[in-house]
Amino acid sequence: MEISFCTTVWTVDALSSATSDIRYLVLFLIVSFIVSFIICWFWSIWGHDLLRNRINYVRDQRKIAHLSSSTSVWEEFFIKINDENESKQKKEGKKAVYIVHKIDKPNEFLVGSMAKASRPLEVDKGLVLEGTEEWKGYLKENPYKINKVYIDTKSGMVVKEIDLKFFEEDTTPEESD
Secondary structure, three states: OOOOOOOOOOOHHHHHHHHOOHHHHHHHHHHHHHHHHHHHHHHHHHHHHHHHHHHHHHHHHOOOOOOOOOOOHHHHHHHOOOOOOHHHHHHHOOOOEEEEEEOOEEEEEEEEEEEEEOOOOOOOOOEEEEOHHHHHHHHHHOOOOEEEEEEEOOOOEEEEEEOHHHOOHHHOHHHHO
């Protein structure tokens, strides 16, 4: 039985004959690759967002928290930039001041402006804080407002983000020196 390059296969016997032809196998692999690539491309652009939106709709109905668009809570808190000055912050980096302490020792804390944060999927999470002494002295003398809190239940660390909009621009310790 002769198999042409574009034979349709509807029976097991025709499939068995077609798979013995190398031209058919190469065509099958090329078409499979192209179709898989197109499906994955559409999924990466729209599919996962549509699925997450549907899941969040169901979670709204059940009155539970939404799923995040980020890969982890760490990324959502420290890395994702969701401010109104997004384009400016992308160039300069996210400006944030954090208070860090153990859950059971809130009076023994570090405070500083974040210079670097570890990547979301790293096992060990870490922050580099700058100006710790200046910020500690400044916050003892001035009231401040907490914007949001990150709690690492595994290590027992609490990280509080200070709302910088609460301060006037010219009164932060870095600018007053």
